[in-house]
Amino acid sequence: MAETREFQAEVKQLLHLMIHSMYSNKEVFLRELISNASDATDKLRFEALKDPALLEGDAEYKVEIEVRKDARELIIRDNGIGMSEQEVIENLGTIANSGTRKYLEALSGDEKKDSQLIGQFGVGFYSSFIVADQVTVNTRRAGQEQGVRWVSAGEGDYTIEPVDKATRGTEIVLHLRDGEDEFLEHTRLRHVIHKYSEHLSLPVRLHRPADGEDEGGYDTVNQGTALWARPKADVKDEEYHDLYRQLSYDPEPPLTWSHNKVEGNLEYSSLLYIPAKPPFDLWDRDSRRGLKLYVQRVFIMDDAEKLLPSYLRFVRGVIDSNDLPLNVSRELLQSHRVIDKIRAASIKRVLSVLGDLAKNDADKFARFYDAFGPVIKEGVVEDPDNRDKIIDLLRFHTTRTEGQARISLRDYVERMAKGQEDIYYLTAENLTTAKASPHLEAFAKRDIEVLLLTDRVDEWMVNALPEFDGKTLKSVVRGDVDLGKLIEDPQAEGEKARVEALYKDVIERVQGVLGERVESVRVSQRLTESPSCLVVADNAMSRHLEQLLRQAGEAIPGNKPILEINPDHPMMTRMRETLDDDEFEDLSHLLFEQAVLAEGSQLDDPASFVKRLNRLVFKGA
Template sequence: MSVQQETHGFQTEVAQLLKLVTHSLYSNKEIFLRELVSNAADAADKLRYKALSNADLYQGDGELRVRLSVDKDAGTLTISDNGIGMTKDDVINHLGTIAKSGTAEFFSHLSGDAAKDSQLIGQFGVGFYSAFIVADKVTVNTRAAGEAQAVQWESNGEGQFTTAEIEKAGRGTDIILHLNEDEQEYLDDYRLKAIVSKYSDHISIPVEMWQEGEAEREQEGETIPATEGKWESVNKATALWTQSKSDISDEQYQEFYKHVSHDWEDALSWSHNKVEGKQEYTSLLYIPAKAPFDMWNRDNKHGLKLYVQRVFIMDEAEQFLPQYLRFVKGLIDSNDLPLNVSRELLQDNKVTQSLRTALTKRVLGMLDKLAKDEDKYNTFWSQFGNALKEGPAEDMANKEKIAKLLRFASTHNDSSAETVGLTQYIERMKEGQDKIYYIVADSYNAAKNSPHLELLKKKGIETLLLSERIDEWLVSHLTEFDGKQLVSVTKGDLGLDDLSDEEKAEQDKQAEENKPLLERFQTTLGAKVKEVKISQRLTDSPACIVAGEHDMSSQMVKMMEAMGQEAPEQTPVFELNLEHPLVQKLADEQDEARFDQWANLLLSQATLAERGSLKDPSEFVAQLNTLLLDLSK
């Protein structure tokens, strides 16, 4: 009986979500049972963990389980557990809001396509609300372990919910679904058993349904006595990772992945491994096909589920994989960690560090194997490539293995897709080439069309085209691969001496013959440039700017400024293409004022091509307009 009833309004985002649900946005309705059974199993896991330090929490009920029961007359389906339960505050906070779920991101992902949008259930912490897919009213009766007072939550999913204090015999939660008239199929025992078998066979606690007893009957002249009804498990109730790999089907692995990740799509690959010896642990690791919505939110935790001797300890244990592998889903079950393990202990535990090393090696091996399937790896890279690019800076011990897994766009392909690996690049290198050339720019087109590539294109030398924000950070830590140095085409000399023809041999002669012109540019531009020299890299453009070999690149400067850090002033080297008609014309220019205007215009053009912006665009426009007016006279 209720003592006092209170009415509350849903969080705005929940009200919006429920409106979508009740209007049948989701096409695969049976997922509601998967979500509610998974939540019930999680409640049991949490009780088991808390009971490690307080055994009294187990009092008043027997073995942990989930039960499904139907009342066909009332049209209700009840999902009950005897897990951790909830207090009144828990009920209001957990069932009245989408806690920590990134609601803005959730709604930005909705497409209006029922099949696609159904994939979002669970992934955003909204699994409970899937109950309203099939029910026009939901009642939750719950009592927290160790508490005497129970509470009831009830809503028809239309903007409000009520809470009331009630009496409940034992701990745990009962979710009572008052089914819509057209959802009566979920009152059928066979239908429910089929759904449990499909989605929840792997859950490590029993999912039970009531089996009616049989009346006394005669059979072949013998009286068969009546049997009493009883609760029977309808799932295997064995932790999937404890079973032999040969006994687990691909479908079971995929369903377990969806359980631990709340993803709808199948995983790209997985690795189930049991280690015995100095360390004993079992790991089940998955590579997803799609990035979670919060992967780039640094405040959100990512990690594996941790079990110790099959006892659930925590979600999102970050200590077992480095941050650049935060997309990996799955679990680890260790026999070497103490049951009362804490987050602080995990951070400094030598066993944890050893497990982290082993699991990192295993994931990199999974990715190396996945890379042999080009289509699957391209799917992986499109979702998680930028995370993997963080690896060389974070994991020095595995830098070479990570570098082998990286993919880039390049001048070899006329596509912005990042599909070229460093191993492939080396296999295609020109005879005598001993460096890997790359360019970092703001966009793929800016990189592809950069004047710095002109000589390389002419000589047929492949260049990696880097245009992601993380790329400058990557190449600052990945300086070589397989003994080959990575060289930016925008910094210092290209080192093409061994590849050049007679052009290189004539460079010194050209420099001497054109020394007056170079000095004239240097005098005119003054402190704006570090040096004026003849370009090795240009064939079509009149000029370009180049960072010194040990200077910070313009992309790194932008990155620092974007992070609010002050970057040191960079003075570029100014390179001239003596074959360009514009430069040849300036060599004969007698009017110092006009020479000054043209020299500064060429510098501004080169700066714009390299950096994508100018400190004073209005000055550039004024220079250009002045010269255009002179030409029109």
């Protein structure tokens, strides 16, 4: 007996979207249904390794497509794993496995782009309602006796009932809407199958109706041979692009790829793609990612994250091994020696491809770095075995670069000033804040280039990168900066002592006013224009890192900063000359608070800062 059930609210919203909004790329429904059918056969292949009885005497996997013009029906059927009644409810009626909510949140309003998102979030089945006013699903799980029928018009509910089904697998019957006659034409269907399913590793067969002496039957439309198993010389670029679209659901072609067949102690094929733009879930820690893993052409799992490290999580592709056992599990992958060797080789291959891109195609590499530079930096910390190769790929903005131009560390070293022994860097929230930092003034005066690090990962990365090419990486906001050795001035040391003596009383008074707000106050060697800046001791955590950790919810006590003052600034002359304690107190707090703002941090008490500033402005007026 048929039972009527309500869709979950998010599924209702999704169905309404599919029916009323997705018009620009309707053919994606067929791509999704064939892809789901292929996945179902892959799952059966895997489960049948442990229980061959699930095959029920039929080991020829296939997807079949049939047209019934008079009934306006398009049928897609497979002999894969099929579904039980509970699986039908979970997969077709609720949000549990559909990813519906994330899909809806990701929509941009661009019809063409939104249609490409369908496969990424696993909501492909619902795309049926783009072209169908009723969808019927007849399915039986392999090894079970009773089948299930699911029927819906996409209007908020569905019916489900038991049904007799002689063969395992799933049959989807689409009753096409008026105006969707193109999907009843064999020529159109062949085109879509070729476009999206050419490289599935099982045959997609299209029914040929009887015509005169032709008794009809099924014609295999796609090659049914895995692309990665074919010789590179036999594969066209467009075929590589097509497979990339199937793997990634990215409508744009990949930036580049590497296709290799390894023979010897290990035998496996690999096809690794570098995308041209970041995937939507690049920074989602909970998102599953990794390569597709096959063993002897048998699909084993999606998202085999063990095959590549986290800092290469943007890579898409396939590994097909002849040496792994067919019953390999995620747990076994964690410690299998074959996987370790494939992983090591795949890392080197990806880094080699990127290295070649950096040397031979600057424009493409710049596109790659714009998209994935911050992710690659994670490898400096995570992958000490390949650290040198990763460092060669890093690119940085500096005080000399313009716009989005970046340079390598090698470039920086070659451009270092005469007598310069360290590589100087500044970390900041963004490039604008970095370039305006008062900490750079003395370096600019002496024409010393400084790396500007503005990715959130940079603080973490530089702690794992103490030196390059024998040069120590040194923060311009840590410790005391002595640039006197870069200029030939024997009187510089004496002048420094004279200035410190001149401002000794001012420094003591400022220290007394600020009290616990600062560790100490001292004359600066790094300021030429700004009145003050904040620095920390050589071994202390940077203030930028403290800020990042607090934003992440960490309870960080923080270090008291050192306040450096510029003795050549008019504000300091005024402070040295004033005897008014109230004015001196306002100026002392202003020195500190200006320095806080200049580094891009927030004031603890903005209102008091404004009052102080107004008092000083009107007093001066």
